[in-house]
Amino acid sequence: MKEKLLTVRNRAGIHARPAALIAQTANKFASEILIERGDTVINAKSIMGVITMAAGYNTTLTLRATGSDEEAAVAAIYALFESKFEEE
Amino acid sequence: MAKKEFSVLNLLDLELEGHNSLHLRCLSGRRGLVRTIQVPDLNRPGLALSGFFDSFAHERVQVFGLGEVSYLRKLEKEKKDVDLRTFFSQEIPCCVFTHDLEPTEQFAKISEEVGCPLLQTSLKSTDFSSRILRVFSNIFAPSQTLHGVLVEVYGVGIILLGDSGVGKSETALELIERGHRLVADDTVEIRCVNGNTILGQGANKIISHHMEIRGLGIINIAQLYGVGAIREQKKVQLVVKLAEWDADKVYDRLGTKQNTTDLLGVKVRLIEIPVRPGRNVPIIIETAAMNERLQSMGYHSARDFNINVLKWIETGDAQAAYYGSEDVY
Numbered sequence: 001m002k003e004k005l006l007t008v009r010n011r012a013g014i015h016a017r018p019a020a021l022i023a024q025t026a027n028k029f030a031s032e033i034l035i036e037r038g039d040t041v042i043n044a045k046s047i048m049g050v051i052t053m054a055a056g057y058n059t060t061l062t063l064r065a066t067g068s069d070e071e072a073a074v075a076a077i078y079a080l081f082e083s084k085f086e087e088e
Numbered sequence: 089m090a091k092k093e094f095s096v097l098n099l100l101d102l103e104l105e106g107h108n109s110l111h112l113r114c115l116s117g118r119r120g121l122v123r124t125i126q127v128p129d130l131n132r133p134g135l136a137l138s139g140f141f142d143s144f145a146h147e148r149v150q151v152f153g154l155g156e157v158s159y160l161r162k163l164e165k166e167k168k169d170v171d172l173r174t175f176f177s178q179e180i181p182c183c184v185f186t187h188d189l190e191p192t193e194q195f196a197k198i199s200e201e202v203g204c205p206l207l208q209t210s211l212k213s214t215d216f217s218s219r220i221l222r223v224f225s226n227i228f229a230p231s232q233t234l235h236g237v238l239v240e241v242y243g244v245g246i247i248l249l250g251d252s253g254v255g256k257s258e259t260a261l262e263l264i265e266r267g268h269r270l271v272a273d274d275t276v277e278i279r280c281v282n283g284n285t286i287l288g289q290g291a292n293k294i295i296s297h298h299m300e301i302r303g304l305g306i307i308n309i310a311q312l313y314g315v316g317a318i319r320e321q322k323k324v325q326l327v328v329k330l331a332e333w334d335a336d337k338v339y340d341r342l343g344t345k346q347n348t349t350d351l352l353g354v355k356v357r358l359i360e361i362p363v364r365p366g367r368n369v370p371i372i373i374e375t376a377a378m379n380e381r382l383q384s385m386g387y388h389s390a391r392d393f394n395i396n397v398l399k400w401i402e403t404g405d406a407q408a409a410y411y412g413s414e415d416v417y
Binding site for chain 2: 027040041042043047048054
């Protein structure tokens with residue numbers, strides 16, 4: 001299992017478009033990818049799940065991937081957060 | 089699971105309607121509204137007021153009814169000092185006065201000083217107790233979020249689970265099209281109530297009746313199919329696991345075996361349905377729901393079928409059938 005802390009860096013937070021990006025990226029990997037915010041854990045492969053977190057600017061989330069390609073999955077999603085979802 | 093932080097302010101903020109409403113308002117000690125309620129229970133502080141503090145359940149919500157208030161008033165009239173300082177020096181989340189009773193002046197003054205919230209309700213002590221315990225059992229119930237879709241089919245709450253892309257949402261959409269109801273898509277929050285019932289609802293009210301369908305995007309079920317196609321929450325009675333058809337796996341052909349799965353410590357019936365192009369999963373789920381209802385009424389299709397087969401073999405009519413001499417229905 002691979003774990004990493006994520007911070008939402010774009011001003012608008014995770015709205016529909018970033019959520020779709022996250023889910024699309026997650027779906028490329030076979031690993032089980034979960035994102036945790038407080039006591040809610042959601043599946044990163046589901047757009048509605050990612051939106052449900054209502055993660056605003058500067059929110060810290062925990063990313064957790066388990067599976068054969070966990071390293072790559074964590075790196076790809078982390079890169080997405082760092083690039084501010086190609087928004088700013 | 090992280091322990092839930094529930095403050096007195098959260099209690100006042102609850103949107104409860106009609107016969108659930110607690111009719112609470114804050115009289116004094118607003119500073120203490122941030123205090124958290126750690127133990128979801130009540131205490132009548134009669135003994136503590138009389139000065140006996142051994143085993144005083146101070147971490148509970150303290151309820152002042154007619155008895156406690158008239159005791160306070162009597163003491164105030166007789167100018168006797170009650171040990172209120174000791175009472176308030178304990179960590180009390182809040183005090184609630186029922187019957188719209190007013191606390192005595194001294195009581196209100198000290199509570200304001202130490203910042204212990206005093207709440208008032210128009211309800212009788214018994215009504216208030218039963219209502220708040222119901223509220224507590226809902227709020228402090230163990231909960232979990234699941235990745236799946238919760239639908240109501242013929243009155244049976246069914247949660248569809250399965251890997252991403254197996255067709256949970258598409259199956260749910262077809263079920264809605266066929267007149268069934270959506271409770272929540274994708275992120276389902278389940279709670280264990282009373283230790284034996286699993287209630288499911290959307291994790292977020294604003295987006296719970298939306299669905300994401302690949303190729304279409306996000307759709308609003310309440311707007312598309314009307315308010316009759318949705319539900320706020322539903323008891324989970326059946327778990328359906330959808331999985332890609334696996335040629336090596338042996339699937340249940342008879343249905344005489346009852347599989348169950350564990351949701352927050354409660355056993356719920358489980359059905360595994362293999363998905364393959366050309367298999368009409370929604371109709372299988374509809375049938376599973378009806379079968380489940382039949383079983384809860386005491387009729388078990390597979391078992392009764394087998395009993396009939398056994399009887400038939402025993403009577404010897406089975407042999408007769410080979411000669412074609414008799415009808416054996």
